[in-house]
Amino acid sequence: MKLLSAVALSLVVSLAHAENGKPKNIIMVVGDGMGPAFTTAYRYYADDKSSPTIEQTVFDRHLVGMASTYPARVSGYVTDSAAGATALSAGIKSYNGAIGVDENKQSVKTVLEQARQNGLKTGVAVTSQINHATPASYAAHNESRHNYDAIANSYFDDKLNGQFVLDVMLGGGWKYFIREDRNLVEEFKSEGYQYIDNLDQLDTLKPGPVLGLFGDSGMPWALDMQDKPRLPEMVKAAVKQLTNDKGYFLLVEGSQIDWAGHGNDVASAMAEMHDLALTLEWLEQYVQENPDTLVVITADHSTGGFTLAANGDYQWDPDPVKNLSMSLTSLAKEMSASKTPIETAEAALGFELNDTEKSLLQNADFKDVKALYGQLKGLLDIRTNSGWTSSGHTAVDVQIFAMGQGKEHFEGFMDNTDIPKIIFEMMESEK
Structure with missing residues (x-):
């Protein structure tokens, strides 16, 4: 009897997970600040005007629901990225600024940590610094999102069952990981992590854990890296590094959609949306080839009060x-x-x-x-003819998109805390 090839064995495992209805791999994608106006604008931005119809985008193809985003009562109705990410990572409402902690500043378990405890590999791929609010709220615990050095330290110092929380870390953050008081890059390298600081090096990675930092804080704008779309390349590399028989949990963030919203910068907003859309199009194909993978996409909030058509003029031109x-x-x-x-x-x-x-x-x-x-x-x-009502966040509901194994569980209207609760249930049944 011939032994199964690696590809055939992978397919057998995929089918087994598909039969029990539970995903083997979970990819959580956050479009930071990506309210409904951004996905609508991207549809028109991407439209082929030579055709008589306006084509659907990857967002349109996978829309399944809507979510409310309000934080804990103490912070009112408008969330920041830290409370929003803590809601999405841990399934609890907390105060604005909270990183993986509840209203009493006590640590709460995140879905990424649950995955780690289950023996899955874990990673983050973001365009902000990797210790920014969203990735930090999945992989760290701190009373304030602004304690960047302490959060970076915790990635090395705080272990789960003797293991580092993250196998793969891709994004920005040189100034937080290479400091006068501590060089975390060298510390991670001493523990067997590969370190890269240029996107071109993604193709040179060998199997194993990796720390990749590509900017002093956040990465450069997508418009300034048009020769190589940055988020798609990082996600492809992260998935390759994390793939294993047991499965993985990967957090992906289109971080700078939010930054463009804060700046009321329509040009960067559309470029950042395009960077995320290319990532999702690759994931769309990946899920077709790996049906045991669940991809959930949402936003933590909307930013900027972005309006398509301003000043009473019924037109918007991308x-x-x-x-x-x-x-x-x-x-x-x-x-x-x-x-x-x-x-x-x-x-x-x-x-x-x-x-x-x-x-x-x-x-x-x-x-x-x-x-x-x-x-x-x-x-x-x-x-x-774009309009903006704010340089900050707004309280509107955000969309939920999903593809792959278990996507039906995210249909309809829910609170943002319901998203991780569903993921927890999926993973806890796999223990």
């Missing part, structure tokens, strides 16, 4: 943000250093400025990069 060669942040810096700033702007934006727009920019102080960035954002808001 075309002006489709051809940027760099982020508006980078463009502001380029214009400040340029002897011909208007020409520099037109080259980067991909369209000619009209007289009003030229006058707007010429009246700006080209040495004030922050003010120039604001003018560029305003210019694109007018061109696209």
Whole structure:
């Protein structure tokens, strides 16, 4: 009798999990700040205008429900990313700023930790620093999201059953892991972790744990890394590193959708959405090939009060943000250093400025990069007819998307705390 090949054995295991209705692998995806306006805008941004219909996006194909996002009573109705992520990771309401702790600042078990205790491999792949609010709320416990150094330390110091909580860590965070008082990179390397600091090195990884840091704090904007989409590449690498017979839990975050919302930056918002959409399209294919995998996608909250059509004008035009060669942040810096700033702007934006727009920019102080960035954002808001009501979060419900084994459990309306409760139930039955 011939031994089963590795591929055949993997298929047998996948079918076994499919038969009992429980996923072997769980991938939780958070679009930070990604309220319904962002997914709607992305549909129009991605639309092929040569066809008579507006095509569905990967978000549309997998929409299953909606979730409320309010935090614990002490913080009112509007959540921050820490309380939102703690709700999604641990199934409890907590105060704004809480990292994996309840209202009394006591640690609570997260779904990622449950996976670790069950013997699954675990990882995070995010575009923020890996000790930012969302990844931290899955893999750490702290009374404040702002204790970045302490959270980074806990990734090394706090063990579960003698093991590190995370096998794979991909994102930003040099300044928190390579410090004067402590070099966590060297400490992880001494424990057998591979360390990389360039996305090109993802292809060189060998089997085993990995720490990959690709930015001082968060990673560069997607618009500034157009040669290699960053989140899809990190997720592909993370899945490859985590794949094993027992299964894995992976947290993925499109972190900077939120940052674009805070900045009221429609150009970066659409680029960050595209980066996440490419990731989901890859996961869509991955689930088809690995039917024992569950992927759940949601947002922790919405950011910016983003509006498609402003000032009573019934139109929204995404075309002006489709051809940027760099982020508006980078463009502001380029214009400040340029002897011909208007020409520099037109080259980067991909369209000619009209007289009003030229006058707007010429009246700006080209040495004030922050003010120039604001003018560029305003210019694109007018061109696209985008509106913003806030530089912060809003309390609107967010969407739930799901694909793969067990996706039916996330259908309909629920609270954000219900999402991890379902995942806990799936994993606890596997112990």
